Amino acid sequence: MAPRVRALVFDAYGTLFDPFAVKTRAEELFPGNGAALSQLWRTKQLEYSWLRTLMGRYENFWKLTEDALVFACRALRLSCDEHQRKQLMQVYLTLPAFPEVKPALEKLASLPLSILSNGTPEMLSPLVAANNMTYFFQHIFSVDALQLYKPRPEVYQHAATSLGIHKEAIGFVSSNYWDIAGATSFGFRTYWLNRNSAVADELGVTPAAVFVNLAGLSRALT
Amino acid sequence: MAPRVRALVFDAYGTLFDPFAVKTRAEELFPGNGAALSQLWRTKQLEYSWLRTLMGRYENFWKLTEDALVFACRALRLSCDEHQRKQLMQVYLTLPAFPEVKPALEKLASLPLSILSNGTPEMLSPLVAANNMTYFFQHIFSVDALQLYKPRPEVYQHAATSLGIHKEAIGFVSSNYWDIAGATSFGFRTYWLNRNSAVADELGVTPAAVFVNLAGLSRALT
Numbered sequence: 001m002a003p004r005v006r007a008l009v010f011d012a013y014g015t016l017f018d019p020f021a022v023k024t025r026a027e028e029l030f031p032g033n034g035a036a037l038s039q040l041w042r043t044k045q046l047e048y049s050w051l052r053t054l055m056g057r058y059e060n061f062w063k064l065t066e067d068a069l070v071f072a073c074r075a076l077r078l079s080c081d082e083h084q085r086k087q088l089m090q091v092y093l094t095l096p097a098f099p100e101v102k103p104a105l106e107k108l109a110s111l112p113l114s115i116l117s118n119g120t121p122e123m124l125s126p127l128v129a130a131n132n133m134t135y136f137f138q139h140i141f142s143v144d145a146l147q148l149y150k151p152r153p154e155v156y157q158h159a160a161t162s163l164g165i166h167k168e169a170i171g172f173v174s175s176n177y178w179d180i181a182g183a184t185s186f187g188f189r190t191y192w193l194n195r196n197s198a199v200a201d202e203l204g205v206t207p208a209a210v211f212v213n214l215a216g217l218s219r220a221l222t
Numbered sequence: 223m224a225p226r227v228r229a230l231v232f233d234a235y236g237t238l239f240d241p242f243a244v245k246t247r248a249e250e251l252f253p254g255n256g257a258a259l260s261q262l263w264r265t266k267q268l269e270y271s272w273l274r275t276l277m278g279r280y281e282n283f284w285k286l287t288e289d290a291l292v293f294a295c296r297a298l299r300l301s302c303d304e305h306q307r308k309q310l311m312q313v314y315l316t317l318p319a320f321p322e323v324k325p326a327l328e329k330l331a332s333l334p335l336s337i338l339s340n341g342t343p344e345m346l347s348p349l350v351a352a353n354n355m356t357y358f359f360q361h362i363f364s365v366d367a368l369q370l371y372k373p374r375p376e377v378y379q380h381a382a383t384s385l386g387i388h389k390e391a392i393g394f395v396s397s398n399y400w401d402i403a404g405a406t407s408f409g410f411r412t413y414w415l416n417r418n419s420a421v422a423d424e425l426g427v428t429p430a431a432v433f434v435n436l437a438g439l440s441r442a443l444t
Binding site: 055 | 266269270272277278281289290292293296372373400403404407421423424425426
């Protein structure tokens, strides 16, 4: 039997906070292109995090996110000046939590809760604070401490080591299947939040359980 | 001044051989879905190669390509049986070379020419043979020898070490910008074949030169 979960670690973007909230701002700045811009931006943000880790050319997530935005605007032939770029980047610091997140975390708070994210500490602290969620989290772990992005196993190990809890007793929660794959491969007990009825990737690993959102997980664990 | 190029190393898929040739076969098997299937298949094939390398869970390119196909069919809600999957996979062994490739290689053949590809030796040998191009290549390097995918620097180093030529004197040719980024970051002299007027990714590196296809490169080097 699997050991009892003794701590929960959450991914941030897409899991607790909605990165596609940038779509609204993008649509205001570039009418008719908000959806395409926000999607390509997100795709390239992830791609650059993987490629830079593979190449051994780390840049922090703020820089890499801005690089992805520059590419996305160029690829979509949108003329984006520095002021507009700053406006879009700022949205990342105030992304809203998904509506069920706060009530679910309140139910789960008997366990130590932490965040493990690609974002820099300078991105994550204001984001958590803007959502009045600082008091929920014992730790906010950033990959920036290791200069490697998910899904490198060292990143998940960093959280496990800092928590001082055996990895099989740590529940890891993400809406991103590739992140779930990395965390499962490392040895966490994983919960996939499949918010948009996505199809699981064929990466040779399977999460411990799947929920449509965090409310489902909180019901299962409490 | 940059040293004279003493050898050329080519990427295979998308550079010498057209992977979107699977579109025709996919369209025959799944009318109306050929373009979407071949594109998603290719996207996931690359994504899985990066993610598996990051996770330290290598599978060879044949297996990973089949996994990507299974995912793509599932995501597009196409019911693909084993026979259809085999038919699509077989296309990979007979992809046609782009039309200008053979005349261009003939002009470049005063230099030692090699291939460096994610494909397995079992995928690359029949592909090169099917195009009557075996005699062009001194070496066909596969990442399978290292169980790591591009753009990990070890992969490019493997080719440089085997050739016994200093990396700055090796010209590396690819149509995939992320591969060019990895090869440039490693230290090869890189030539990007920008076949489809793509926008260069923001990865902090720049190729030595850009051509629309291999004919342009052969004119520049001979």
